[in-house]
Amino acid sequence: MPTGPKGQKRPADVIGNAVRVMRIATGEEADDVIDDGKDPAAKALGAKGGKKRAENMTPERRAEIAKKAAEKRWGPRSE
Template sequence: MIGNAVRAMRIATGEEADDVIDDGKSAAAKELGPKGGKKRAANMTPERRAEIAKKAAEKRWGGRLE
């Protein structure tokens, strides 16, 4: 925690460069990303959500569901 504060101070004073890693996503995509999943779930039927959840569980647990 203290190390991060020292780094922030060095960046602010110009002693150290602020190297921001570009993840390739646009700012709009980052801003709207968390909202998209909630909106998608709200528009789905409960049956479709259950189908997607079951498929995800099968992928995660390797088909070991009973």
């Protein structure tokens, strides 16, 4: 049986998944959400990190990082 992004079990077919959603909506089945063990406040701060870092950088430094990333992505393959 396939698993969702957080490891929860879910039906492999569309009909089975629709039936499960219906059972959760009517209260016949519990909607178990697995706790990932991360602090919600830390997750919220982490989402802001990249934007804050970019604000503190000079345009030249941002361009330098972007060029390096483009070279890694589009440069010659190292197989």
